[in-house]
Amino acid sequence: MIVDKMQVQAEKEIVLNIAEEAVIESEDRAKSEVSEEEDVHFHDVKLLLQEGVHEDDVKRLKNAGINTVKGVLMTIRKNILALGIDETKLSHIYEVCAKIDMNNIFITAAEVAELRNKIFKLSTGSKRLDQLLGGGIEAMSITEVFGEFGSGKSQLAHTLCVTTQMPGPNSYLGGKVIFVDTEHTFRPDRIRMIADRFNLNQATVLDNILYARAYNSEHQWELLNHIGEKLHEDPGLYKLLIIDSIMALFRVDFSGLGEITDRQKKLGQMMSRLQKMSEEFNIAVFITNQISSDIRINDMDRATYKPIGGNILAHASTNRIFFQKGQGPLRKAMVFSSTDLEESEEEFIITAGGVDDAYS
Ligand code: GTP
Ligand code: MG
Numbered sequence: 001m002i003v004d005k006m007q008v009q010a011e012k013e014i015v016l017n018i019a020e021e022a023v024i025e026s027e028d029r030a031k032s033e034v035s036e037e038e039d040v041h042f043h044d045v046k047l048l049l050q051e052g053v054h055e056d057d058v059k060r061l062k063n064a065g066i067n068t069v070k071g072v073l074m075t076i077r078k079n080i081l082a083l084g085i086d087e088t089k090l091s092h093i094y095e096v097c098a099k100i101d102m103n104n105i106f107i108t109a110a111e112v113a114e115l116r117n118k119i120f121k122l123s124t125g126s127k128r129l130d131q132l133l134g135g136g137i138e139a140m141s142i143t144e145v146f147g148e149f150g151s152g153k154s155q156l157a158h159t160l161c162v163t164t165q166m167p168g169p170n171s172y173l174g175g176k177v178i179f180v181d182t183e184h185t186f187r188p189d190r191i192r193m194i195a196d197r198f199n200l201n202q203a204t205v206l207d208n209i210l211y212a213r214a215y216n217s218e219h220q221w222e223l224l225n226h227i228g229e230k231l232h233e234d235p236g237l238y239k240l241l242i243i244d245s246i247m248a249l250f251r252v253d254f255s256g257l258g259e260i261t262d263r264q265k266k267l268g269q270m271m272s273r274l275q276k277m278s279e280e281f282n283i284a285v286f287i288t289n290q291i292s293s294d295i296r297i298n299d300m301d302r303a304t305y306k307p308i309g310g311n312i313l314a315h316a317s318t319n320r321i322f323f324q325k326g327q328g329p330l331r332k333a334m335v336f337s338s339t340d341l342e343e344s345e346e347e348f349i350i351t352a353g354g355v356d357d358a359y360s
Pocket of ligand 1: 147148150152153154328
């Protein structure tokens, strides 16, 4: 009996070590992968110096969180002029950027298909939920989950913090996570429990999550600049950016009647920034959202549950998923709107180890 126990313990330790090595190894591989991906994603704006762009202008771009050539091409003229770069110099900058990025202007549809095949997908912890999402939370796009309190939005965010670090299909090697917490609901203890479920080393998993608490909507916007810098400093290392939740601070900061237009403008800028970052750095963006309080009682039709944030959020999120509470740990996920997912639903549960399948 004692021997059995010792053997089980020894086996458990071996599994833990393997899991830890897998995370570290995937980190190393992610680093070495970068050189291949560099061509597409990570041309530093410093390259502009070699093409005669003035150091001060490169600094201006960097200070505004524009760190890559792709980032310049994604930013409209008006916004770059606002940084104090004059018209003539800006035309030169665009020209140089287009030259550096030349190979990426036109590609064939076959190449688009090949690129889409390479887009990694992160597991939610539930195979059925992954299926609903067409394989998982997709890179280079924004996935929004909305639902009432306790429906599992933050629990999924916590689960993703761990699953992102594990290798997956399509040669995905695992990577780090950035978690922006606007509601003060991030719990390292939950991460530990979820790491246990996947036999991963708790400390390593926690080390791979970069956490930032946002205190108001302006701070939330400011954080995006810092995140942009981080993603640029460690290219290819981060794979997921979580914002839990996207609207909470906007709701508080723009609660007045006449403030809605201003709120929507700022929200639109934030969503556009997130979409660009997801493409520029090849990461998945996962946001949570609340539902409006004007739900009609006794009417369980999904159309009566509306995510907040209006059209701006509706158009910015690639996939919008609605979470609904069921009996005990049971939850239902429904595709609310999506560019390429069919409108279907799946059940899942919340366990000590995070999001899981309700049944196999
Ligand atoms: P709001 O942020 O309030 O809008 O809700 P949310 O959708 O983010 O809810 P969240 O993801 O925090 O889900 C909370 C629910 O998860 C709880 O009501 C529990 O049912 C479940 N849960 C949280 N922690 C644990 C845990 O340690 N074990 C288990 N089994 N379930 C948990
Ligand atoms: Mg929450």
